[in-house]
Amino acid sequence: xxxxxxxxxxxxxxxxxxxxxxxxxxxxxxxxxxxxxxxxxxxxxxxxxxxxxxxxxxxxxxxxxxxxxxxxxxxxxxxxxxxxxxxxxxxxxxxxxxxxxxxxxxxxxxxxxxxxxxxxxxxxxxxxxxxxxxxxxxxxxxxxxxxxxxxxxxxxxxxxxxxxxxxxxxxxxxxxxxxxxxxxxxxxxxxxxxxxxxxxxxxxxxxxxxxxxxxxxxxxxxxxxxxxxxxxxxxxxxxxxxxxxxxxxxxxxxxxxxxxxxxxxxxxxxxxxxxxxxxxxxxxxxxxxxxxxxxxxxxxxxxxxxxxxxxxxxxxxxxxxxxxxxxxxxxxxxxxxxxxxx
Amino acid sequence: xxxxxxxxxxxxxxxxxxxxxxxxxxxxxxxxxxxxxxxxxxxxxxxxxxxxxxxxxxxxxxxxxxxxxxxxxxxxxxxxxxxxxxxxxxxxxxxxxxxxxxxxxxxxxxxxxxxxx
Numbered sequence: 399x400x401x402x403x404x405x406x407x408x409x410x411x412x413x414x415x416x417x418x419x420x421x422x423x424x425x426x427x428x429x430x431x432x433x434x435x436x437x438x439x440x441x442x443x444x445x446x447x448x449x450x451x452x453x454x455x456x457x458x459x460x461x462x463x464x465x466x467x468x469x470x471x472x473x474x475x476x477x478x479x480x481x482x483x484x485x486x487x488x489x490x491x492x493x494x495x496x497x498x499x500x501x502x503x504x505x506x507x508x509x510x511x512x513x514x515x516x517x518x519x520x521x522x523x524x525x526x527x528x529x530x531x532x533x534x535x536x537x538x539x540x541x542x543x544x545x546x547x548x549x550x551x552x553x554x555x556x557x558x559x560x561x562x563x564x565x566x567x568x569x570x571x572x573x574x575x576x577x578x579x580x581x582x583x584x585x586x587x588x589x590x591x592x593x594x595x596x597x598x599x600x601x602x603x604x605x606x607x608x609x610x611x612x613x614x615x616x617x618x619x620x621x622x623x624x625x626x627x628x629x630x631x632x633x634x635x636x637x638x639x640x641x642x643x644x645x646x647x648x649x650x651x652x653x654x655x656x657x658x659x660x661x662x663x664x665x666x667x668x669x670x671x672x673x674x675x676x677x678x679x680x681x682x683x684x685x686x687x688x689x690x691x692x693x694x695x696x697x698x699x700x701x702x703x704x705x706x707x708x709x710x711x712x713x714x715x716x717x718x719x720x721x722x723x724x725x726x727x728x729x730x731x732x733x734x735x736x737x738x739x740x
Numbered sequence: 741x742x743x744x745x746x747x748x749x750x751x752x753x754x755x756x757x758x759x760x761x762x763x764x765x766x767x768x769x770x771x772x773x774x775x776x777x778x779x780x781x782x783x784x785x786x787x788x789x790x791x792x793x794x795x796x797x798x799x800x801x802x803x804x805x806x807x808x809x810x811x812x813x814x815x816x817x818x819x820x821x822x823x824x825x826x827x828x829x830x831x832x833x834x835x836x837x838x839x840x841x842x843x844x845x846x847x848x849x850x851x852x853x854x855x856x857x
Contacts, residue, residue, distance in 0.1 A: 487838055489784040506842070513839040520788030533845050536799065544845075552841065569800055603799065613835050622852035624821055629746060655813055704791075 401428045402601045405440055412445040412674050422450050430457055438713040448491065453710055455495040462713075463722030464500045468700045468736050471649030474597050475624040477505045477562065479701050481688050481719045481732070483589075483651070486510055486707045493517050493588055495661035495709075499716055503702045505651075508549070510556040523559050525531070529623075534582045539575055541564075545585035549594055554726060563623050564595040569602030573614040583620060588697030599652070625703070628652040628658030628687050630666075641692040644699070652687045652702040656715075659683045680704075680711065684718035688692035689731050697735050705719045741771060749816025750800075752792055761814045768793065769826045785836065794834055797827045800845050805853030812829060813841050825850050 403426060408421055417425065429440035432555040441454050465480035487526050493518045502517065508530025518526065530552060534545035549564065564586045571574040589593065589595045599622055602611060614619045624643055644650045656679075663669065663679040663686070675682035690698045704715050718724035719732050742760070744753045754771035755763055772793055778786040800807055800816075806825050808818030818854035828850050 421829040446782060447779055487788075487842075488841065491781065509838070509840040511839050511841055531796075537801075548845075555841070568795075654792075657752055661746065705785075706749075706787035707788050708783040711785060 400685050408635070409443050416445070416447050417450065422446070422453075426454065426457060429454070430461070434648070439712045442710055444687065450493070451491060451709065452636075455491070456498070458459060458713055459495045459498045460607050460707065461722060462499060462717055462720035463691075463725070465716070465720055466736060467500065467502070468697075468738070470503075470700050471623065471644075472647030474562070474649050477649070480528065481701050482582070482684065482716055483701050485703050487661055489708060490515055492634065492706050492709070492712050493714060496716070499720060503529075503701065506668040507530050507556075507558060508552045508561060510552075512555055512557075514556050514558065519557075527562040528558060529563035529599065530595070531565045532582065532585075533567050535566045535600075536568050536571045536603075536605065539570055539589055540579035540581035542581035542585045542668050543604040545582045546588060549585075549589050550654070551621065553594060560593060561595050563599045564589060565599040565601050565623065565625065567601045569600045569605070570611065571605040573606075573610060575612055576618070590597075599625070600626040601651070603627065608636045612639045612643055612657040615642050615736070616648070621648055623649040623651070625653050626704075627654045627658065628699070630662050630686060632684055637698070641698045644696075645692050645694065650699045650701075653704075654698045655683050655687050655702055656704055658679050659686075674727040678717075680714040681718045683727060685732060688719060689735060699716045744813045748814045750796060750813040752765055752789070753779075753782065754789075754793070754797070755812050755813065761812050762810060762814055762819050764827045765824045766809070766811050767828050772830050773833070776830070776837070779837070787834075789804040790830070791834065794827070794831060794843065798843065800829075801849060825853075 404693065408417060408425055425440060425444065446454065454488035461641045465482065467478040467480055470477040470479045480501045482501065483503040483505050484493060484501050486504060486509050499515055503528065532545050532548055534541045539542060566582050583598065586595060586598045598620055600615065604626060604627060626640060640650060660679055663683050669674045670679060670682045673682040673685040675685060684702060687699055687702055688697060692698050700731055706712050707713060724733060742758045744751055744755055746752060753768060754758050762764045775786040775790050797807065806823045807823035807827060809817040809824040813821055828847055831847050835843050
């Protein structure tokens with residue numbers, strides 16, 4: 399109670415003026431003692447300077463433990479990724495903490511111009527993976543020149559040397575177009591020969607029902623990596639086709655998990671409890687997706703991408719499978735499912 | 741501000757009241773700008789909601805480079821024939837905030853349009 403009163407007072411005080419070093423250390427001390435789950439509660443609503451936010455994030459990361467890494471399908475060589483990827487449009491203050499947790503894939507890196515965050519720019523290029531979402535689909539899937547030029551101009555602007563995954567964004571609007579309007583894929587082939595991209599993938603939006611489109615993509619043999627919308631409680635046939643793609647060796651990423659599932663999971667206290675994430679629907683959603691299984695018992699999805707805007711979101715989402723947080727929550731299901739290296 | 745259902749054709753779009761179906765594109769854009777005004781260095785979560793809507797607007801851009809001025813967000817269908825380029829400034833604002841090329845192609849498609857709005 400004394401701590402709560404103290405935090406409330408400091409929270410109110412921080413709205414008018416930045417906390418003094420002594421007061422900030424007081425908050426940090428209370429938060430660290432409370433444990434990671436309550437740490438962000440201690441900081442929620444606190445108006446901190448950027449330095450203080452960085453220090454709070456560092457303390458949080460220390461308590462969370464590393465993210466495991468999992469083999470990303472069978473078609474991307476030896477690529478192993480963390481179960482939550484970074485995304486180019488995150489709050490930039492979160493890249494450092496994510497890297498500290500071991501995150502090693504950046505979705506939409508191709509949209510960076512000359513502004514790759516310094517924490518990433520200083521890393522050896524081979525130490526992390528990226529995708530570029532190429533926007534020739536869905537409106538101009540045959541536009542070879544635009545697809546090719548988007549990748550080239552992007553690399554010229556941001557200096558990332560190459561992208562690991564060329565991801566057709568937002569995917570195709572029909573099976574017929576996918577099969578017959580192949581300019582985007584031919585651009586990938588040229589870029590691969592030139593060493594600018596390595597693997598072909600898609601971020602497929604459900605313009606037509608997923609089973610039809612994804613079956614065609616599986617059958618083509620062209621898709622090495624697939625990113626799809628996953629909603630909590632989505633149709634069985636959608637999860638079944640995702641499982642088929644995963645079984646076929648395609649590297650599977652789940653997207654829009656929180657955007658589309660938050661409302662439903664928020665009301666499903668029983669499921670939150672099962673996932674050891676009571677009161678944390680974002681954490682519950684990620685655990686739900688990452689433990690969804692194929693008929694052979696392996697996870698359907700190797701990773702997911704989620705929009706993170708502040709330290710609270712970072713804690714809630716990354717804590718879903720960060721090693722220490724999962725252990726402290728009593729959630730061992732995910733780590734039992736996978737073989738990983740910390 | 742309320743939000744459309746994830747089951748709708750235009751999911752998680754801002755609306756004035758729960759269940760509102762027909763909304764003008766300009767109203768949606770005004771809401772997006774209001775959300776972007778809330779972004780701070782420490783908390784960019786409002787921008788995440790805007791980015792989702794912006795991503796959807798990219799897929800709703802039509803062959804003339806513009807958008808329906810009014811839309812039924814539940815069905816995704818345009819209402820009436822009026823056209824608008826209202827998403828363009830918010831695309832540009834997002835591009836500037838993120839120093840991102842994500843919306844450059846949509847902006848270019850609108851700029852080469854021969855339709856006056």
